[in-house]
Amino acid sequence: MEQNANEIELKKEPYNKLIIAVSILIPVAIAVLFGVKIPGYDLSFLPPIYATINGITAILLVTAVVAIKRKNRAVHERLIKICLILSATFLVLYVLYHMTSDSTPYGGDGPLRYVYFIILVTHILLSVGVIPMVLFTYLRARRGEFSRHRAIAKYTFPLWLYVAVTGVIVYLMISPYYS
Numbered sequence: 001m002e003q004n005a006n007e008i009e010l011k012k013e014p015y016n017k018l019i020i021a022v023s024i025l026i027p028v029a030i031a032v033l034f035g036v037k038i039p040g041y042d043l044s045f046l047p048p049i050y051a052t053i054n055g056i057t058a059i060l061l062v063t064a065v066v067a068i069k070r071k072n073r074a075v076h077e078r079l080i081k082i083c084l085i086l087s088a089t090f091l092v093l094y095v096l097y098h099m100t101s102d103s104t105p106y107g108g109d110g111p112l113r114y115v116y117f118i119i120l121v122t123h124i125l126l127s128v129g130v131i132p133m134v135l136f137t138y139l140r141a142r143r144g145e146f147s148r149h150r151a152i153a154k155y156t157f158p159l160w161l162y163v164a165v166t167g168v169i170v171y172l173m174i175s176p177y178y179s
Contacts, residue, residue, distance in 0.1 A: 015139055023132035026091070033095050046097040047178065051171035053090045057083050058164035065157060077141070083160075084138065090167075107177040116173050123166040130159045 064079035106116050133156040140149035 016136075019132055019135040019139065022135065026131055027128045030091075030095060034098055036099050038099050041100040043097050043100045044178065046093050047171055047175070050090045050093040050097070051168050053086050053093070054164045054167035054171075057086045057090070058161055058168070060086070061157065061161050061164065080138065080141075084134070087134075104174055104178050106174055108173070112173075116170070119166050119173070120170050123163060123170055126159055127163045127167075130156065130163055134160055 060079050060083050064076050064083065067073075067079060068076040106113065106120075108116060133152060137149060137152045137156040140146075140152065
């Protein structure tokens with residue numbers, strides 16, 4: 001029996017390493033691409049689109065949790081897959097925007113300025129941290145490891161939801177300052 005358990009762990013290892021590699025590569029690639037500026041393209045229309053994608057992701061995440069609590073696994077699974085696609089789409093659009101546009105500084109002042117930066121910093125940090133959590137949570141479900149899936153999903157869900165919701169909030173707070 002122990003031999004089989006070791007063989008199973010060896011089969012899992014490449015996926016675990018891939019998730020870790022992707023979780024490191026994505027933030028590094030974003031940081032590098034932020035330094036790349038491609039002139040001549042006007043993608044200033046993207047921020048409200050990717051903010052909307054964040055909002056839809058948040059709604060679908062909540063709906064997915066409701067679905068699984070109602071024992072509707074098929075709907076839950078479809079909604080989570082859509083959320084993964086939306087998050088990847090958001091990421092591509094976000095990077096494209098920042099590669100073709102200068103960053104917009106927050107123009108507010110007073111206490112609201114501090115609120116904005118607290119939300120922004122926590123949003124950025126958690127968006128990096130949630131990547132491996134989402135991928136490991138999804139992988140555990142795909143493997144049929146539902147008790148392990150639930151164990152991590154109870155942390156992944158609120159963090160992913162926070163990142164999606166704060167993405168919308170950051171956009172709404174900075175949108176008056178877009179030129």
